[in-house]
Amino acid sequence: MPVDPTSDRAVFRQIADELRQEIKSGTLPPGARMASERELMTRFGASRGTIRQALAVLSSEGLTDVQHGRGVFVRKRPPIMRLSSERFTRQLRDAGKGAFQAETEAHGFEPRQEILELGVVPAPAYVASRLGVHEGARVFVRRRRMWADDVPMQLADSYFRYGMVRGTPIVEKDAGPGGSYARLEELGYRLARFREDLVARMPSPEEARALHLGPGVPVVSLIRTAYDTEGKPVEVFDSVVAGDKHTFSYEIPAD
C-alpha cells in the first residue's frame, strides 16, 4: 500500500504508519534491520528528508534503534526487572541483602553500585519536607548509579539526617550487608513502612546518557520515604529508573 500524496495525512506519517505496521505485525521482527534510507527513498518515492522524518517518528515511539554506519533496527525489549513491593521484607535484610541486590540476583544478574557522591549537602525542598527537616538542613547523601551486569538500571540518591548516620557505615562507600536499611535498624530505627511516589517522564539528556537510554525511552522518577515504628521518616530515597528495563508491582489491601 503505497503513500497517497493527495491525502490529508502527511507523506512522512503515511510512511511511518506503513513501517510501524510492519513492525507490529512481525513482518519486521525485533532485531531485524530495516531498509536503508536510500532504499526507502526509492520504495516510497520520497526525498531523504521525508524518509528521515518518518524514521524519526518510529524512533520517538521507542520502536527502533539506530546504529550509525550500520542501519536502523527494530528495537528488542531488554530483559525487564520487576521491582515488587515485597522487596523490602525484613527477612531479606536479615539475610544481608539489600532490596536492589535481592531483586537483581533474583533475575540472574550481578548487582553493582557505582558511587557518584558521598557527603553532606543542604537538604533540597522536596527532601526536607519528607524527611521532616527544614530546607537547607545538613543531610547526608549517598548518590549512586546501580548496575545489573553491564547495564545501568537506575540513578539512586539516599538522604539521611546527618546527625543520625555520622560515624556509621552509612557514610562509607560500602554500607555493609543488607545495605543502609539494615544499618538503620542496627542503630535502633526499626523500619515500619515505606511510601513510594512514582511519576513517568522523559529523561533529561544527562539522565539518558547515564542510563544508556535510546530515544523514545521514558524514565520513572521514584521517591521513597522510609518510616520507623515511631512514624518518623528516617530516609528519603530519590531515584531515576530506566523505564524500558523495569516493571513495578505493588500489593494493596482492600480495606
Added chain:
Amino acid sequence: MPVDPTSDRAVFRQIADELRQEIKSGTLPPGARMASERELMTRFGASRGTIRQALAVLSSEGLTDVQHGRGVFVRKRPPIMRLSSERFTRQLRDAGKGAFQAETEAHGFEPRQEILELGVVPAPAYVASRLGVHEGARVFVRRRRMWADDVPMQLADSYFRYGMVRGTPIVEKDAGPGGSYARLEELGYRLARFREDLVARMPSPEEARALHLGPGVPVVSLIRTAYDTEGKPVEVFDSVVAGDKHTFSYEIPAD
C-alpha cells in the same frame, strides 16, 4: 553564548542546549512563547531545517508545546492527579464512590466515564493468566475513557468472567454507585487485595490521540488484579494512564 560550528557537538544540539537552559533557568517561564523559527535563524545564524531540528529535541523531551500558526510555547505542567493505594478502601465503596470518582473529586474535578465498548470477548493471554481462565475464554469487558472535567485521563478496560457478571449491573452502561467493585461485593465476592503492575512507555499514536498527549509525554500501563477473600481473581483492570497528569503513590509495609 552563540553556537560553535567547529565543535564536535552538532549545531542543532548546541542550539537545543541553549534554549533548554533558558527554559530550565526560568528565563523562558512556563507558558512563554519562544522566538519564532525565522527569528531563531537570524539569532543563531542557521538554516530553518537546523532550527527545526533543535526545536524537535526540546519537543521530544516534553519541554514545549507547538501550536500551528501561533508559535512554540514552554509547556505548562497540567494539574497532577495522585493515585494512591488508599483509593481502594471499603469505606469509599460503601460511600458509593468508585476509586476513580473518589480521586477525581478529591482533586476538585468532575469525573466522567465514556463507554467505548461493553461486551463479551475472548480473553487475551495476559488477562486469562491473571483471571485464572484459559486463553480465549468468554470474558466480559468494560472499555472506557475516563475524564476529569474536560481532560482525558486514562483508558480503562475491566475484564470479568462472564458467568460471574451476567445479568448484573456490571454489564450495564452504569454499573451503579461505588462502581464494579461495590457490585462484586454485593454478589458475594468480598475483596481482599489488589495487585498493580506498572510499566512506563511511549504511547502508540492512537493512545496519544485518545489521551490528548503532546510529543514527549509517556504513558503508564497499569494492570490491576482484584482478589477476593478466597484468593480468587475476580477482575483484571488494564489501563493506559496519561503520564503527565498523574503521580502514583503506594504504601508498603516493612515486614
Added chain:
DNA sequence: GAGTGGTCTAGACCACGAC
C-alpha cells in the same frame, strides 16, 4: 494579509562500520 509552524525537495559533505 502578515506571521507562524508543517511539509517536502535536491543536493552537499561528514562520520562511522564493515569488508
Added chain:
DNA sequence: TCGTGGTCTAGACCACTCG
C-alpha cells in the same frame, strides 16, 4: 572502499491564527 546514518543548506509551497 563503499554503504550507512548524521548534519546542514536554500528554497518552495501549504495550513493555521490573528488582526
